[in-house]
Amino acid sequence: MKIYVGTPEEIAKLAAERYVKLLNEKPDAVLGHATGSTPLGLYAELIRLNKEGRMSYAKATSFNLDEYVGLDGTHDQSYRYFMDKNLFDHIDIRKECTFVPSGLDTSDSTAAAYDKAIEAAGGIDVQLLGIGNNGHIGFNEPNTPFGSITHKVELTQSTREANARFFASIDEVPTHAVTMGIKTVMNARSIILMAIGKAKAPIIRATVCGEVTPEVPASVLQLHPDVEIYLDHDAASLL
Ligand code: PGA
Numbered sequence: 001m002k003i004y005v006g007t008p009e010e011i012a013k014l015a016a017e018r019y020v021k022l023l024n025e026k027p028d029a030v031l032g033h034a035t036g037s038t039p040l041g042l043y044a045e046l047i048r049l050n051k052e053g054r055m056s057y058a059k060a061t062s063f064n065l066d067e068y069v070g071l072d073g074t075h076d077q078s079y080r081y082f083m084d085k086n087l088f089d090h091i092d093i094r095k096e097c098t099f100v101p102s103g104l105d106t107s108d109s110t111a112a113a114y115d116k117a118i119e120a121a122g123g124i125d126v127q128l129l130g131i132g133n134n135g136h137i138g139f140n141e142p143n144t145p146f147g148s149i150t151h152k153v154e155l156t157q158s159t160r161e162a163n164a165r166f167f168a169s170i171d172e173v174p175t176h177a178v179t180m181g182i183k184t185v186m187n188a189r190s191i192i193l194m195a196i197g198k199a200k201a202p203i204i205r206a207t208v209c210g211e212v213t214p215e216v217p218a219s220v221l222q223l224h225p226d227v228e229i230y231l232d233h234d235a236a237s238l239l
Contacts, residue, residue, distance in 0.1 A: 001208060001222065003229045003239070008196050011230040012041035015192055018228070019046055022126055023055035030061045030118070032127030032185075033087065034138075035079045038194045039128060043087045050091040057093035061121050063114075065129070065138040066179035067103040069152065077166055078103060101178040106152045114150040115184055127188035131195050134158050135203050135216040139179035143214050148181030182220055190226040193218070195235040204231060205238040 004014055022029050033039075049055060064079055073080035080100040088098050101114050118124060129137045134156060140148065141156045154176055164170040185191070195204050207218040208229065214220075221227045231239075 001227045001229055003208070003231065003236070005231050005233060005236040008041050008232045011194065011196075011232060012045045015042050015194065015228075015230050016045040016049055018126065018192065020049055020055045023057065023060060026125065027056065028059040028061070028122075029125045030063065030121045030123060032124040032180075032188055033062050033064050033083060034128045034130050035064070035066070035082045036130040038130040038196050040086060041196075042128075042194065046087065047090040057091045060093055060097065062088070062093060062098040063118050063121070063124060063180075064098075064100040065127075065185075066177050067101045068174040069103050069106050069176035069178060070174050071103045073100070101150060101180070103174075103178060106176070106178055108151070111150040111152060111178055114178075114180070118184065118187075124188035125190065127185055127191045129185070129191060129193045129218075131193060131200060131203060131207065131218050132159055133162060133199060133203055135207060135218045137182070137185055137193075137218050137221075139177040140182050140185075140217045142217060144182055144217055146182045146186075146214060146220050149184050150178065150180050152176055152178050182217060186220060186224055190228070191221060191224055192228050192230065193221065194230045196232045198234040198237065200231075200235040201238040204229075204235050208239060 064083055067079045071078035102110060134142055139153050160173040164173050167173050206216045210219055212219045212222050
């Protein structure tokens with residue numbers, strides 16, 4: 001694992017250069033995107049660089065990690081809406097080449113088809129990840145099997161509480177989600193994990209220095225050959 005530490009602005013800029021390099025070397029790259037507060041600085045930077053002409057998404061394909069069950073793409077808390085608003089609407093990617101798991105059709109066959117679509121696109125070149133306070137990646141909560149592919153999950157109380165800030169009340173936070181599985185994530189050729197803030201410091205320590213265990217889903221990344229971790233000073237404070 002390569003670890004980069006800086007201010008939130010510095011790590012956003014540094015991670016963004018990875019995308020510039022990748023998209024220039026491989027214009028038809030397949031990108032795995034994430035939602036949450038953490039990637040917002042990176043996305044702002046990617047938008048800026050795309051507008052400056054440093055790289056183009058015109059031939060790229062995107063697959064997002066996860067989606068809430070029950071929210072369609074027009075709901076302002078759906079992850080489709082988030083991605084459109086915070087990235088896709090502002091870059092030159094073809095919208096029809098951006099994929100987010102369906103929050104409405106949550107059948108096993110549709111979930112499995114998401115993995116098949118990733119495979120058919122050639123596999124993910126760079127998968128971006130945030131991390132939950134409980135170590136989840138995507139919505140793979142603690143004790144998700146490492147062999148899991150895209151599937152429906154029940155969200156833990158701690159995840160619903162962490163995400164309640166975006167909803168009018170915790171009762172409105174969906175109870176379930178569809179997420180890429182751990183195996184789906186591990187199949188990516190390279191992985192970028194970002195974390196910002198003191199609250200993430202203990203789980204970053206467990207992820208990087210702890211035992212590889214399904215109890216800390218992100219710890220599986222120790223087994224991946226190409227992982228870069230971008231941390232602000234607070235998130236790195238227990239390393
Ligand atoms: P955050 O979420 O970026 O809003 O902290 C990360 C996650 O839950 O994966």
